[in-house]
Amino acid sequence: MPELPEVETIRQVLIGKRAGEPSLLGQTIIGSSLFWSRTLATPSPDVFKSFVKGRTIVDVNRRGKFLIFILDEGYLIVHLRMSGDLRKASNLGSPRTVEPVLPHDRAYLHFATGWGLAFNDPRKFGRLWLTPDPQQVLKHLGIEPTDPQLTPEEFHQMLHTARRQLKPLLLDQSFLAGIGNIYSDEALFQARLHPRRTSDTLSETDSAELLIAIRHVLELGIQHNGASIDWVYRGGAFQNYFQVYQQTGNPCPNCGTPIERIVISQRGTHICPHCQTLQPEKN
DNA sequence: AGCATTACCCGCACGC
DNA sequence: TGCGTGCGGGTAATGC
Numbered sequence: 001m002p003e004l005p006e007v008e009t010i011r012q013v014l015i016g017k018r019a020g021e022p023s024l025l026g027q028t029i030i031g032s033s034l035f036w037s038r039t040l041a042t043p044s045p046d047v048f049k050s051f052v053k054g055r056t057i058v059d060v061n062r063r064g065k066f067l068i069f070i071l072d073e074g075y076l077i078v079h080l081r082m083s084g085d086l087r088k089a090s091n092l093g094s095p096r097t098v099e100p101v102l103p104h105d106r107a108y109l110h111f112a113t114g115w116g117l118a119f120n121d122p123r124k125f126g127r128l129w130l131t132p133d134p135q136q137v138l139k140h141l142g143i144e145p146t147d148p149q150l151t152p153e154e155f156h157q158m159l160h161t162a163r164r165q166l167k168p169l170l171l172d173q174s175f176l177a178g179i180g181n182i183y184s185d186e187a188l189f190q191a192r193l194h195p196r197r198t199s200d201t202l203s204e205t206d207s208a209e210l211l212i213a214i215r216h217v218l219e220l221g222i223q224h225n226g227a228s229i230d231w232v233y234r235g236g237a238f239q240n241y242f243q244v245y246q247q248t249g250n251p252c253p254n255c256g257t258p259i260e261r262i263v264i265s266q267r268g269t270h271i272c273p274h275c276q277t278l279q280p281e282k283n
Numbered sequence: 284a285g286c287a288t289t290a291c292c293c294g295c296a297c298g299c
Numbered sequence: 300t301g302c303g304t305g306c307g308g309g310t311a312a313t314g315c
Contacts, residue, residue, distance in 0.1 A: 003306050065307080081307050083295075104295085123294050125307065164287065173308080180306050229306065231296060236306095245306095266290075268304075 002065050002080040004145070004178030005221030006233060010086055011062045014117075022088060024069075024117065028056045031095025033108040039119065040107070041127040048130050052076070052109070053095075064141045064177030068134055077129040077137050078119070083232050084126030090115040122232070141177040145214050156207035159199040167195030168265045170214075179214065182227055182238075182245045185270045187213040189244045194278040195262075195269050244270040 002010075016023025032052050034045050043051075055071040062068065067086070069076035078086065091101055092108045092115070100106075104122040111117075119128065129137045143150050162169055169175050170184040179187070188195050190213035193206065202210065221227060226236035229246065239246075243253050248261040252272035262269050 006306065079307085082305065083307095121294095122296065123305090123307095125293065162287095168288080171307085182306055227306070230304095233306075265288080267307095 002084065003180035003183050003221070003226075004062075004065060004218055005183070005224075005238065006226035006236065007062055007065050007067060007080065007178070008222050009226045009236065010080075011060050011067055014067075014086065014088070015060050022115070024057045024060060024088070026056065027111040027113060029053060029071075029109050030112050031110045033092070033095060033097060033100075033110070034106070035100045036106040036121075036124060038124065039121065039126060039128055041129045043130060051130060063134075063138050064144070064173055065180070066138060066141075068138075074130060074132050075134045077131065077134060079127050080121070081123070081125035081127070083123040084119065084121040085233060087118050087120065088115060089118050092116040092118060140174050142173065142175045143177065145176050145178060145211075145218060150211070152204070152208040152211055155211045156202070156204050159202050159207050159210075161200075163198060163200045165196050165264065166193055166199055166210075167267075167269055169199050171265065171267070176214070178218070181267050181269075182229075182242070183214070183217050183221060185245045186217040186243055189270075189272060189276060190217060192275050194276040195264055195271060196278055244272060246270065 012018060013021055014024045029052050032049050034040060037045055040048055051074065055073060057069055058072055059070040060067060061070065065079060067078040092110060095110050102120060104120050105118050106121050107119040107128060109117040131137060162175065166188060167184055170179050187210065191210040193210060220241060221238045224236060224238040224241065226233065227238035228234055228236040229239050244259050247259040247270060249258050252259055252275060254272065255274050257272055257274040259270055260273050262271065
């Protein structure tokens with residue numbers, strides 16, 4: 001379920017930033033349960049279990065679509081991929097429990113307070129890493145879209161250096177970290193740019209508007225607690241504000257032309273064929 | 284050579 | 300029942 005806004009929403013819920021939510025901060029882990037071993041990218045289950053026991057959660061950060069649990073020693077990194085979810089629960093049992101509470105529960109952390117954290121992931125694409133050095137996992141990531149150091153001039157330069165189709169470029173986590181299929185479609189629509197447009201054909205104005213659009217849709221997503229689509233992830237409302245994503249056949253909010261669905265890089269892509277032209281406009 | 288692009292793959296649930 | 304689709308991304312093959 002995760003793009004940057006959904007992951008950020010989950011982070012805020014986990015650290016108790018939302019009213020009435022208990023916080024993971026300060027919780028001591030008394031043990032763990034693992035129901036699907038491939039959920040654990042590294043280390044081995046035995047090393048994981050012995051190391052994580054007794055650790056305290058100091059903070060929870062986010063980088064791109066990754067969640068980073070800062071422990072008193074080491075880091076637990078989580079990527080939810082397509083269908084992963086994290087939930088706080090008081091019914092996870094003890095570390096000796098072997099039966100998952102819910103279908104598709106893949107791993108638990110059990111806290112000294114009696115409750116715990118469950119990682120649920122129907123499609124089994126999500127991964128956990130326990131590492132002494134987060135850079136081992138995160139080093140390939142590009143800049144955060146909201147980083148103030150990312151100026152319009154810098155972004156324009158990046159687009160011209162890359163020389164790639166805009167949509168696959170925005171989905172490339174080494175270019176910008178955190179954008180996925182929904183927010184790339186929404187940002188490209190807001191900037192009135194065709195997803196197949198080559199990145200080095202953008203004018204300085206185009207680049208600046210794309211950066212504004214990216215930041216705007218991400219911020220809007222966070223404001224609405226992310227998007228809830230399909231059967232995964234609950235609580236978000238950004239799906240009610242989609243302009244083009246999953247709007248195939250519906251009128252473009254800008255010009256009324258029916259939204260079209262095309263496929264780029266194996267990903268469903270939604271555009272207004274009238275507002276988002278492939279060729280740069282001639283003056 | 285070195286990119287950029289494309290194909291395929293990975294479990295599972297859901298809608299048509 | 301069967302098929303297409305999917306909030307992701309790694310790897311391998313192919314193309315320029």
